[in-house]
Amino acid sequence: MIGNRTEAVVGRIVLIVVLLVTVLPLVSMLSAALQPADRNPTGLVWPSDPQWQNFVTAFEAGHVWQLMRSSLVIVLIVVPASLLIATMAGYALGNLRIRGSRFLLLLFVAGLTIPFESLIIPIYYHMKSLGLLNTPWAVGLTLIGLFMPFSVAWMRAHFVGVPTELSEAARVDGATVWQEFRRIQIPLAGPALAALAILLFLWTWNQFILPVALIQDPLDRTVAGALTFFQGQYYASIPLLNAGALIIITPAIVVFLIFQRQFIKALLQGAVKG
Structure with missing residues (x-):
């Protein structure tokens, strides 16, 4: 009993520390963003007269609305x-156990070890040869390929943990592979799919280097590039820079908060299987 209580107390302390480490920077950014635009904030001090207009200025100066639309288009290409x-x-590698599946899995895992920066130049010339430069498809198709090693490994880990008895029972009932996949495997993969969708959304939404390399018009890039507009005009204003940064990261935080239960469920599901 004493050991269990000690573990519970230590666990709560760790959670509190992690919560503070996560929330305090956001609170600090918010307090800085609400300071007068012509002042440099010092420390975590809530202003007596919050300047909410700073967020409007940051939104307009950073062309955030147009960049959000561009980001959303790329997200709709990449995530689905x-x-x-x-x-x-993942179903083929984890459930069907096709011939050479281990070798294919090793290829996907090897893809995780390749530095992203080393691929930018080859990707640029490849997209140029396809005539896709300066279009959302250049970024979208590239991100699909770059995210695929992790995505396949993630989904394979789920399907490996699904009891084979379910597949055998479906086959006995006369279900085809496609019918089993659609009616049995997909519903069971809901938490894993939701968690993967969250990760793909966050990675795509925050993508900066690739759109800069493949899209010439700054207004057609992702929302992560909004600060580049803002820094040119208000580079010395710390409150306005913080306001712009908060606007950019808010959609990602909202999406995670909405789907956090599915994300945690997928993690716990994997832990139980392991």
Whole structure:
């Protein structure tokens, strides 16, 4: 009993520390963003007269609305396609146990070790040869390929943990592979798919280097590039820079908060299987 209580207390302390480490920077950014635009904030001090207008100025100066639309287009290209391909590939590698599946898995794992920066120049010339430069497809198709190793490994880890008895029972009932995949495996993969969708959204939304390399018009890039507009005009204003940064990261935080239960459920599901 004493050991269990000690573990519970230590666990709560760790959670509190992690919570403070996570929340305090956001609170500090918010307090800085609400300071007068012509002052440099010092320390974590809530202003007596919060300047909420700073967020409006940051939103307009950073062309945030247009960049959000560009980011959303790329997200709609990357996330659905990545989920579809990764789910089918993960099912084939984890449940069907096709010939050479271990070798294919090693290839996907090897893809995780390749530095992203080393691929930018080859990707640029490849997209140029396809005539896709300066379009959302250049970024979207590239991100699908770059995210695929992790996505396939993630979904395979789920399907490996699904009891084989379910597949055998479906086959006995006369279900085809496609019917089993669609009616049994996909519903069971809901938490894993939701968690992967969150990760893909966050990675795509925060992508900066690739859009800069593949899209010439700054207004057609992702929202992560909004600060580049802002720094040119208000580079010396710490409150306005903080306001712009908060606007950019708010959608990602909102999406995570909405789907956090599915994300945690997928992690716990994997832990139980392991």
